[in-house]
Amino acid sequence: MLWTSSTTEERVSLREDAPIPHIDLAELAEQAQTSSKNELVRLIEDHQERLVEELCGPRYSRGHPNRRGGTNTKSLVTCLGEIRFKAKKTIRLSDGKTATSILEVLDVKSRRYSRGVRIRLAEFASKMSYGDACTEFETATGVHVPKRTIHGFVGEIAPRLLEASRTATKAEVVIGDSHQGPGPGEQGDEQRTRPHLRRRAPAQPQGQRGVAQGRGRRPRLRR
Numbered sequence: 001m002l003w004t005s006s007t008t009e010e011r012v013s014l015r016e017d018a019p020i021p022h023i024d025l026a027e028l029a030e031q032a033q034t035s036s037k038n039e040l041v042r043l044i045e046d047h048q049e050r051l052v053e054e055l056c057g058p059r060y061s062r063g064h065p066n067r068r069g070g071t072n073t074k075s076l077v078t079c080l081g082e083i084r085f086k087a088k089k090t091i092r093l094s095d096g097k098t099a100t101s102i103l104e105v106l107d108v109k110s111r112r113y114s115r116g117v118r119i120r121l122a123e124f125a126s127k128m129s130y131g132d133a134c135t136e137f138e139t140a141t142g143v144h145v146p147k148r149t150i151h152g153f154v155g156e157i158a159p160r161l162l163e164a165s166r167t168a169t170k171a172e173v174v175i176g177d178s179h180q181g182p183g184p185g186e187q188g189d190e191q192r193t194r195p196h197l198r199r200r201a202p203a204q205p206q207g208q209r210g211v212a213q214g215r216g217r218r219p220r221l222r223r
Contacts (some may be wrong), residue, residue, distance in 0.1 A: 033081060040078065041085045048088055048102040055090050055101065066090045069098055077113045079120060081141040113145070113153075121150045122157035 057064040069089035076083055087100050103109040117137075124133035130147040138144050 037078075037080050037083050040080060041083050044083075044085055044102065044106070047105075048085075051101045051105065052088050052090060065094065066092050072100075074103065074108075075112065076108055077117055077141075077143050077145070079114070079116045079141065082143050113149075117145075118153045119157055121145060122153045125150050125154050126158070 052068060055064070055066040056068050059068075067090070069091045071086045071088050073084055074087040076085075087102055089098050089100050091098050100109065107115055121133055121137060124136055128136070130150050133150055134145055134147055
């Protein structure tokens, strides 16, 4: 085939006229978030299976202090959004006590919000109003958290954050002081171990010494 300038122009014009597929970025972000939540559920279930196997042994095995119980669906709000997974129970053979180990190790027993969510919302509330913190979190995760719930997180988390901040500040002060010289009334190790030498004042004649010692005093009159 003989290529000419007209042929090239025709092919370029066909490419330009071709429809460009539209990509919905919001849809991609939603798919990525869904994929992340599914991966989080998978990781939780993997950890749960290892915990249950440590307590009860492999399936259909005997001679263990616990046995496998039933399951219930746990709904948990995380920083990725709301997830649901099957929480497995274990039963202690000695007294029949039931436990859900995965909820205990995740610190979400009788809780709907993960620790990360509680900390994040408490930090949001320290920088903006409760209403803005609610909107900010809902925009990021799609989960609405009531303002009174955020207020409860602040009461729970704020004292811990304050104590952690004070501890960090004290550590910085100690580190800073260790690089400085001794303060007033203090001596460094080098100064304590080094002998302290005093300069002697030049000797004065006996007459001048008596005058210097008696300077400023009234002479006594003998009767």
